[in-house]
Amino acid sequence: MLALGGVGLSMRQTRMFTPQVPLQVLSEREYSILSSVAETILPGTQGYPSARKVQIAERIDAALFACDDGVQSEFKQVLALLESAVAGFVLAGRSAPFSRLSAAERWKVLDSWRSARVRLFRTAFKAIHGLVTASYYSAPQVHKRIGYPGVPEWVTAVRLAGVGANPPPSDPTPPSAEVTP
Amino acid sequence: MTGHIATFSDLRENQDLSCDVCIIGSGAGGSVLAAQLAARGLNVIVLEEGGHYGRADFDGDEAKAYSSLYRARGTFATADLTMTILQGRTVGGSTTVNWTSCFRTPDSILSRWRSQHGSVLSTEQLAPHWEAVEKRLGVQEWPEKLANPNNKVLYDGARSLGWKVNPLRRNVVGCMNTGYCGLGCPVDGKQGMAITYLRDAVSTGVRVFANTRVHKLRRQGNRVTSVEAQVLDPRTERPSGVEIRVQPKLVVSSAGAVGSSALLLRSDINPNGQAGKRLWMHPVVGLPALYPHKIEGYYGAPQASSCHEFIERGPGKMGWFLETPPMQPMLIASATKGVGEELESFMERLPNMGCVIAILRDGLLEEEEGATLTLRRDGRIRVDYAWTDAHNEAFRAASIAIARVSLAAGALEIHSGHIEPIVVRKEADLELFEQAAWGPHQHGIFTAHQMGGCAMGNDPETSVVGPSLRHHHVDNLFVVDGSVFPSSLGVNPSLSIYGLAHWASEGIADAV
Numbered sequence: 001m002l003a004l005g006g007v008g009l010s011m012r013q014t015r016m017f018t019p020q021v022p023l024q025v026l027s028e029r030e031y032s033i034l035s036s037v038a039e040t041i042l043p044g045t046q047g048y049p050s051a052r053k054v055q056i057a058e059r060i061d062a063a064l065f066a067c068d069d070g071v072q073s074e075f076k077q078v079l080a081l082l083e084s085a086v087a088g089f090v091l092a093g094r095s096a097p098f099s100r101l102s103a104a105e106r107w108k109v110l111d112s113w114r115s116a117r118v119r120l121f122r123t124a125f126k127a128i129h130g131l132v133t134a135s136y137y138s139a140p141q142v143h144k145r146i147g148y149p150g151v152p153e154w155v156t157a158v159r160l161a162g163v164g165a166n167p168p169p170s171d172p173t174p175p176s177a178e179v180t181p
Numbered sequence: 182m183t184g185h186i187a188t189f190s191d192l193r194e195n196q197d198l199s200c201d202v203c204i205i206g207s208g209a210g211g212s213v214l215a216a217q218l219a220a221r222g223l224n225v226i227v228l229e230e231g232g233h234y235g236r237a238d239f240d241g242d243e244a245k246a247y248s249s250l251y252r253a254r255g256t257f258a259t260a261d262l263t264m265t266i267l268q269g270r271t272v273g274g275s276t277t278v279n280w281t282s283c284f285r286t287p288d289s290i291l292s293r294w295r296s297q298h299g300s301v302l303s304t305e306q307l308a309p310h311w312e313a314v315e316k317r318l319g320v321q322e323w324p325e326k327l328a329n330p331n332n333k334v335l336y337d338g339a340r341s342l343g344w345k346v347n348p349l350r351r352n353v354v355g356c357m358n359t360g361y362c363g364l365g366c367p368v369d370g371k372q373g374m375a376i377t378y379l380r381d382a383v384s385t386g387v388r389v390f391a392n393t394r395v396h397k398l399r400r401q402g403n404r405v406t407s408v409e410a411q412v413l414d415p416r417t418e419r420p421s422g423v424e425i426r427v428q429p430k431l432v433v434s435s436a437g438a439v440g441s442s443a444l445l446l447r448s449d450i451n452p453n454g455q456a457g458k459r460l461w462m463h464p465v466v467g468l469p470a471l472y473p474h475k476i477e478g479y480y481g482a483p484q485a486s487s488c489h490e491f492i493e494r495g496p497g498k499m500g501w502f503l504e505t506p507p508m509q510p511m512l513i514a515s516a517t518k519g520v521g522e523e524l525e526s527f528m529e530r531l532p533n534m535g536c537v538i539a540i541l542r543d544g545l546l547e548e549e550e551g552a553t554l555t556l557r558r559d560g561r562i563r564v565d566y567a568w569t570d571a572h573n574e575a576f577r578a579a580s581i582a583i584a585r586v587s588l589a590a591g592a593l594e595i596h597s598g599h600i601e602p603i604v605v606r607k608e609a610d611l612e613l614f615e616q617a618a619w620g621p622h623q624h625g626i627f628t629a630h631q632m633g634g635c636a637m638g639n640d641p642e643t644s645v646v647g648p649s650l651r652h653h654h655v656d657n658l659f660v661v662d663g664s665v666f667p668s669s670l671g672v673n674p675s676l677s678i679y680g681l682a683h684w685a686s687e688g689i690a691d692a693v
Contacts, residue, residue: 041520048525063248066418067256070559107521114518115600119261122622126262130515134255137514137528138244147532148479148510151241151367155359159236159367 014083015099020055025064025072026079031057033083036099040106041132049141051132059135075131078124082109184219184383186272188233189392192412195424200224200388201693203408203429205395205444208274209678210662211435212374212382213314217686219385223693226388226427227379228408230440231271232415233391235375239365243511246364249415250278252439259552259564263621264464265516266564267629268439272391273375275437276675279629280362280484280507281351281371283320284672285311286680293545298667299639301648302684310683311676317381318372319354320676327358329481331505331535334470336486338537338586339503344490349504351482352675360480363507393425398432398448404657405432431657431693434635435682438664442554442634443562445645452654455645456635457554459544461669462566463630466576466619467506467516467538470587470595476535478508484673491582492542492671499575500542500671503583508536516625518600527596537586539579544633544668546571554634566621573620581614598624630674635664649688650681659692661685 016028017035026034034057044050051057064072081087088094088109094101098109113125136142143150202218204211207229219225234249247255252270259266269275286307294300314320325348328336339346356370369376383389395410412423434441438460445456484504492500506512510531519527544551550567557563584595584605597603603613617623638644641653646665652658663678670677 042524043521045522046525046529059244063244063254066248066416067254068418068559068561070557070561071253071256110520114520119622123262126518129518129520130256130262130265133517133519133524134247134511134515135244138242138511143510146510146529151361152359152480155357155361155367156240158357159239162236 013100014097017052017057019058019061021058023061026057026061026076030076030079031061033079033099034060036106037079037082037110037128038132038136040103040110041129042136043103048145051136054136054139054141056132056135059139060131063131063135075127078127081124184385184387184389186233186383186389186391189412189415189421192390192392192421192423192425195426197426197428198226199428200226201429202226202431202433202689203228203427204433204435205408206274206435206437206440206662207272207379207389208269208374208435208437208662209276209675210682211433212273212276212378213679213682214433214435214661214686214689215382215387216378216385217683218690219382219387221690223690224386225382226429227382227390228393228395228410228425228427229272229389229391230394230413230436231269231274231391233272233375234277234365236365236367236369239361239367241361241364241367243364243509246278247511250365259566261565261621263568263626264462264566265625265627266439266462266631267627268437268631272389273373273379276373277365277375278363279373279675281353281482282484282487282504282673283315283318283350283352283676284670286677287671290668290670294637294667298637298644299648300637300667302681307680307684311680314676314679314683318352318377318679320350320352322348323351323353323482323485324348325486327482328485329358329360329478329483330476331478331481331483331508332485334472334476334535334590334592335488335503335505335537335586338588338590339488339490341589342585344488346486346488349485349487351485356482358481360483360507362483363512364509390425395444396447398444398450398658400448400450400655403655405655408432431659431689433659433661433689435660435662437662438631438634439554439562439564441660441662441664443556445635446554446556447560450652450655450658453642455643458634459550459636459667460552460554460564460634461544461632461666462552462628463632463669464541464543464566464572465538465627465629466580466598466624467536468580468583468587468595468597469513469534469536470592471530472533472535472592475532476508477532478505478535479510479531483507489671491579497546497571499546499571501539501575501579502542502671503537503539503579503586506536506538508534516627517598518625519602535587535590535592537583539583540630541572541575541579542669542671543572551633568621573618576619577614577617580619581611584611584614630663630669632663632666632669632674635660636667637665638667650685651692659685659689661689
């Protein structure tokens with residue numbers, strides 16, 4: 001099934017996007033497919049920043065950099081399978097690459113993966129969904145929108161001041177066991 | 182004599198080292214053991230795969246913390262992705278990122294291990310070791326008056342249902358209730374290994390090598406002759422080309438349930454086929470709930486209370502206990518399967534969101550096999566978990582209990598983690614939970630407690646290490662971490678591992 005993805009990629013044109021930073025793992029085409037996926041999962045409505053603005057695909061590319069070769073190639077295979085018009089035609093009767101579909105059609109494809117009977121698709125959806133949502137909701141621009149104020153300034157001040165209950169490395173004396181919040 | 186913690190940038194040349202004891206892993210088992218052995222005058226080397234980070238790095242950025250402090254950059258999971266596996270991978274191991282909950286090993290579990298597996302561990306025998314560790318780590322009860330609103334939900338909800346709920350004991354000194362335990366404590370309130378036992382060990386002369394992954398134990402006959410390790414470049418997590426070889430008198434694997442199992446398999450030390458079998462995961466289901474008032478569960482000690490009302494549920498049933506997680510946005514969003522506007526609408530209610538989790542006590546039922554760890558052809562670790570009907574029944578019963586606790590505490594809505602979330606708004610809606618399918622592939626599941634895989638026991642055919650934690654078939658190899666547990670615990674495991682290592686250090690020192 002993954003071989004179908006490879007064939008499909010070479011046959012039809014992917015809708016291309018331009019990365020905002022140099023890519024480390026993904027090709028520009030894979031980056032573009034991932035951008036279309038991110039845009040589908042995170043439409044950026046209701047005042048949320050867009051996935052492009054938060055540079056989700058760039059963030060995932062950077063995260064993949066230090067992942068195992070096997071993880072990288074499996075992720076690339078999933079993107080290829082999703083984009084593949086041939087696989088899409090065989091599996092769901094669509095004739096265009098994923099990235100060329102309308103937002104509603106793209107969503108239909110992802111939703112069919114999300115609740116697919118075949119485990120491979122559900123698992124693939126989960127892998128993509130996990131990376132995309134984790135990248136997006138760890139971004140400070142998004143925190144503002146959901147009302148998460150982030151790390152309080154006083155915490156950062158204490159952290160950087162280096163004051164705390166613990167002795168420095170040169171003094172291994174056990175600290176006293178008092179809760180002093 | 183003062184030791185050191187060397188990291189990637191210090192490790193530019195191959196090294197051939199010798200010592201009395203080489204410990205693999207600097208987590209709950211390895212650090213306590215290193216400090217205890219060094220205090221007895223032994224020459225100890227600790228090899229740690231993860232990097233060395235401290236409060237200067239712990240800035241509360243979730244993306245950065247999960248990618249630098251957790252195994253597989255926070256993406257580790259069972260092969261079918263049904264269960265996310267959160268495991269620390271840094272100096273201090275999981276103790277750097279755990280949520281600080283401390284329990285002594287339950288007496289019922291120890292007695293089961295004695296009667297069914299030939300373990301020699303008892304409450305009486307471990308008590309002095311627990312006491313010593315608790316003193317060093319400042320373990321004490323976290324007062325209810327300091328509990329954050331998410332823990333108040335568990336306190337209030339459980340009590341109004343007549344269920345017993347207790348304050349947790351935590352290994353903290355000068356905790357400022359920031360809420361960022363899972364991302365590395367920004368104020369060094371948490372008494373993790375890196376700032377306690379490992380620090381003691383280093384000041385007594387122990388040499389620690391971070392960013393150093395052991396790929397193989399080399400053997401001659403029934404003895405390990407050398408520990409072969411590669412230095413990893415933390416930017417790429419790939420070998421830098423520098424190799425560290427240690428020739429110790431005695432080797433201790435303290436790499437955790439996942440790491441120790443994998444190391445034995447990589448080293449082809451598996452004569453009875455038991456290494457990597459029967460890992461226990463304490464599978465977790467969590468249900469977010471929305472309240473009319475602010476919860477702000479991303480602040481305040483994330484775990485401060487627990488309810489063990491349903492740990493013993495009678496024959497054939499899997500027990501579980503209730504606790505609470507931190508509520509930082511990345512963790513919460515990635516635990517959902519939501520998309521589009523539905524996910525946007527859900528996440529914007531984060532400040533009013535609480536969450537109670539149920540932790541399943543696996544490994545005590547006859548039919549269970551737990552997780553099996555194997556190596557893929559490219560050497561990557563693969564974990565497969567054998568789910569049973571008992572798990573599904575427990576997930577359902579626990580989810581209903583979570584919903585009842587949340588409703589009793591004033592929740593407006595409780596959301597299940599199904600693809601089409603089931604929403605409970607009142608007692609009558611619980612019927613929807615009764616009717617729903619629960620278990621893997623239905624909703625999100627995660628584990629933060631990995632145990633087993635190198636079970637202790639007196640039968641060399643069915644266990645990996647003996648009652649003293651010495652490997653059945655390799656004379657100078659011990660395993661000292663949660664991997665030796667023959668079942669899960671039904672409580673958070675960190676203190677059980679500290680105590681075990683403190684106890685085992687006596688026998689290991691004598692064995693050198």
